[in-house]
Amino acid sequence: MGQDERLLLGSTFGAAATAYADHRPDYARGAVRWALECAPGPRVLDLGAGTGKLTATLIALGAEVIAVEPDPAMLTELRRALPTVRALPGSAEAVPLPDASVDAVVAGNAMHWFDMNVAGAEIARVLEPGGILAGLWNVFDNRVDWVAGLERISGSAAIGPRDTFSSWRAETAEAHLPNSGSIAQFGSPEQAEFPHGQRRTADSLVATFGTKAGMLVVQEQEREATLGQIRAFLASRPETARGEFTLPMLTGVLRVGRL
Numbered sequence: 001m002g003q004d005e006r007l008l009l010g011s012t013f014g015a016a017a018t019a020y021a022d023h024r025p026d027y028a029r030g031a032v033r034w035a036l037e038c039a040p041g042p043r044v045l046d047l048g049a050g051t052g053k054l055t056a057t058l059i060a061l062g063a064e065v066i067a068v069e070p071d072p073a074m075l076t077e078l079r080r081a082l083p084t085v086r087a088l089p090g091s092a093e094a095v096p097l098p099d100a101s102v103d104a105v106v107a108g109n110a111m112h113w114f115d116m117n118v119a120g121a122e123i124a125r126v127l128e129p130g131g132i133l134a135g136l137w138n139v140f141d142n143r144v145d146w147v148a149g150l151e152r153i154s155g156s157a158a159i160g161p162r163d164t165f166s167s168w169r170a171e172t173a174e175a176h177l178p179n180s181g182s183i184a185q186f187g188s189p190e191q192a193e194f195p196h197g198q199r200r201t202a203d204s205l206v207a208t209f210g211t212k213a214g215m216l217v218v219q220e221q222e223r224e225a226t227l228g229q230i231r232a233f234l235a236s237r238p239e240t241a242r243g244e245f246t247l248p249m250l251t252g253v254l255r256v257g258r259l
């Protein structure tokens with residue numbers, strides 16, 4: 001993805017901030033524990049915190065969390081949901097925190113929006129030596145037959161390669177690296193994934209897809225056509241046609257230590 005496309009797509013979420021808060025999943029606790037297990041202390045920066053989906057899991061696990069988010073509408077939702085959390089406007093390229101002030105930096109479905117040419121040094125600056133940077137991504141478990149079918153009919157604006165079990169590792173393996181020139185700020189990456197799920201109905205799963213960046217930038221007509229295809233597919237499958245079901249997911253984690 002080019003710089004312009006990344007900037008455009010990464011700034012779309014605020015237009016659907018309330019729907020995002022209502023319909024996006026949280027994160028597998030095992031994944032968050034694994035992300036933080038080597039951190040030298042409890043201070044965690046949730047970068048690109050959005051409406052606070054990952055922030056809430058971090059708090060539940062006892063972390064001392066600061067949330068940073070560039071989009072004012074997303075930040076408003078986060079402050080509404082988690083009024084006691086310290087939540088600041090800012091970005092991965094300009095983090096509003098002092099040097100060596102956190103033990104871990106985590107990013108839930110957000111690291112791919114960062115310009116790591118700039119953000120890599122900025123994240124290293126706010127981390128203690130030995131601190132951890134972790135990217136987390138919720139992905140569809142496309143080993144499950146109906147989920148693989150959903151992937152096939154959805155198109156990449158709704159389910160891209162980064163969004164599935166079979167390809168998230170390859171898609172994110174270098175997410176912590178600058179794409180040109182500068183020196184390495186982090187050690188060797190490790191990746192792992194952890195079972196997760198989200199209770200959905202066909203209608204609420206369609207609403208979840210409506211909050212994807214790719215869906216927020218396409219023309220209304222194309223968006224409605226894709227959501228209509230997804231709706232028809234869900235109505236055609238016994239697993240999803242009626243009532244509530246659990247969407248089979250995993251939370252994938254990429255973690256690296258600050259050098």
Ligand SMILES: C[S@@+](CC[C@H](N)C(=O)[O-])C[C@H]1O[C@@H](n2cnc3c(N)ncnc32)[C@H](O)[C@@H]1O
Pocket residue numbers: 010011013014024047048049050051052053054069070071074090091092093107108109110113114115
């Ligand atoms: C898919 S949302 C994820 C939000 C939240 N972390 C979650 O897990 O639900 C991506 C978030 O990254 C934010 N974002 C985009 N570009 C960013 C940047 N350069 N620095 C920090 N956050 C960014 C967006 O505003 C958005 O809130």
